[in-house]
Amino acid sequence: MRCRLKDWIEKIENAQDLEEIEKIRIELFGKKGYFTQEFERLKTLPKEQKPIVAKELNSAKNALFEALQRKKDELLAKEIQRKLESEKIDVSLYSPHGYKGSLHPVQYTMDKIIEYFISLNYAIETGPLVEEDFYNFEALNLPKHHPARDMQDTFYFKDGKLLRTHTSPVQIRTMQHHKPPIRMISPGAVFRRDFDLTHTPMFHQVEGLVVDEAGKVSFANLKFILQDFLKYMFGDVEVRFRPSFFPFTEPSAEVDISCIFCEGEGCRVCSHTGWLEVLGCGMVDPNVFKAVGYENVSGYAFGLGVERFAMLLHRIGDLRSLFEGDLRLLEQFR
Ligand code: PHE
Numbered sequence: 063m064r065c066r067l068k069d070w071i072e073k074i075e076n077a078q079d080l081e082e083i084e085k086i087r088i089e090l091f092g093k094k095g096y097f098t099q100e101f102e103r104l105k106t107l108p109k110e111q112k113p114i115v116a117k118e119l120n121s122a123k124n125a126l127f128e129a130l131q132r133k134k135d136e137l138l139a140k141e142i143q144r145k146l147e148s149e150k151i152d153v154s155l156y157s158p159h160g161y162k163g164s165l166h167p168v169q170y171t172m173d174k175i176i177e178y179f180i181s182l183n184y185a186i187e188t189g190p191l192v193e194e195d196f197y198n199f200e201a202l203n204l205p206k207h208h209p210a211r212d213m214q215d216t217f218y219f220k221d222g223k224l225l226r227t228h229t230s231p232v233q234i235r236t237m238q239h240h241k242p243p244i245r246m247i248s249p250g251a252v253f254r255r256d257f258d259l260t261h262t263p264m265f266h267q268v269e270g271l272v273v274d275e276a277g278k279v280s281f282a283n284l285k286f287i288l289q290d291f292l293k294y295m296f297g298d299v300e301v302r303f304r305p306s307f308f309p310f311t312e313p314s315a316e317v318d319i320s321c322i323f324c325e326g327e328g329c330r331v332c333s334h335t336g337w338l339e340v341l342g343c344g345m346v347d348p349n350v351f352k353a354v355g356y357e358n359v360s361g362y363a364f365g366l367g368v369e370r371f372a373m374l375l376h377r378i379g380d381l382r383s384l385f386e387g388d389l390r391l392l393e394q395f396r
Pocket of ligand 1: 270311342343363364365
């Protein structure tokens with residue numbers, strides 16, 4: 063037995079990997095292994111030899127078990143070390159598959175618009191998306207039966223509140239809380255019951271409002287600012303003002319830029335007119351000032367759709383694609 067023990071220990075010490083260790087373990091301690099056989103043989107020995115051999119066998123068993131365990135730990139540690147070295151990640155290596163995020167085109171456009179007005183010292187104002195009739199319609203001189211209030215256009219709540227249909231209610235809220243002079247823009251989401259190639263139920267607007275003592279703010283000022291702003295946004299375009307109507311401005315105008323796709327020649331995007339409509343604006347209607355208790359003031363206001371600007375800036379044909387989160391579209395704006 064003594065010789066056998068030395069042989070086993072040597073065999074264990076020479077094992078090269080965990081697989082070999084496992085084989086030795088089975089050879090020693092398995093069902094048909096060395097110790098099972100030895101203990102079986104014990105039964106055949108004369109009575110007085112039994113305890114001596116049993117003791118010997120047990121201590122050999124313990125010694126081998128320990129040796130096996132020690133070798134196993136040693137090989138395991140080596141194996142981990144080998145893995146750590148071979149699977150080391152070099153974080154400084156260039157990866158051709160890295161995905162870099164980017165601003166959504168609507169956010170990019172919004173930022174660009176805001177940047178312009180901040181540079182002219184306009185304040186940024188915000189208001190609630192769930193709005194009261196008074197702010198969204200009444201105070202903006204939208205009479206009770208104006209078609210814009212129609213269920214067709216407006217999302218109403220049971221309690222009479224509604225999702226704001228434009229950013230103009232922020233004009234009213236700002237004038238209620240500030241004395242003139244006022245110079246503000248209000249960017250944010252608005253909601254209308256509309257869904258097609260050029261309309262989504264939620265979109266973004268930027269509202270502008272400037273109010274000062276009567277006579278200090280004129281249509282000429284409005285015209286200058288918007289011309290300058292549109293050239294900042296779209297480059298060297300022509301800008302024209304067309305008479306229009308909004309309940310909250312008088313006089314009112316819609317603003318066009320010369321088509322950036324065909325440079326005024328006429329194409330599908332501008333419906334062969336050579337012009338693209340981009341803004342609504344006008345001098346604030348006296349009834350709006352009355353609703354907030356302002357006297358002896360004049361002012362101008364304007365409103366624009368951010369998605370429309372983004373579509374023109376990035377030449378996107380379908381407005382809905384801006385809201386689908388398709389990476390193939392978004393990846394182009396990195
Ligand atoms: N609120 C108008 C709209 O949503 C835009 C606008 C704002 C027009 C301010 C004139 C003045 O269409």
